[in-house]
Amino acid sequence: MKWQISELFGMSVYTDRAVFIGNVADVVIDIDNKKMASLALTNINPDIIDLKSFKGLKVPYRLIKEVSDIVLIRHIPGAFKSSREKDQNE
Numbered sequence: 098m099k100w101q102i103s104e105l106f107g108m109s110v111y112t113d114r115a116v117f118i119g120n121v122a123d124v125v126i127d128i129d130n131k132k133m134a135s136l137a138l139t140n141i142n143p144d145i146i147d148l149k150s151f152k153g154l155k156v157p158y159r160l161i162k163e164v165s166d167i168v169l170i171r172h173i174p175g176a177f178k179s180s181r182e183k184d185q186n187e
Contacts, residue, residue, distance in 0.1 A: 112172035
């Protein structure tokens with residue numbers, strides 16, 4: 098399936114374990130290699146990622162599994178807050 102880069106803006110990003118990560122705000126292009134490098138996300142889910150003073154997150158292109166109505170990325174164990182950490186912060 099072909100899609101335009103502009104169609105990605107605003108799309109929701111989920112892991113393949115149905116965890117909401119955020120929304121696509123921008124696309125980072127590697128001009129030298131003529132390929133997409135990463136997706137820049139905003140509206141990050143605070144329950145899974147502690148951004149501290151940062152406002153966004155970059156998801157490397159290699160993590161993207163599928164683009165359709167949403168962007169689906171591979172879930173990386175240990176990359177997100179565990180439920181135990183969430184309970185301690187509350």
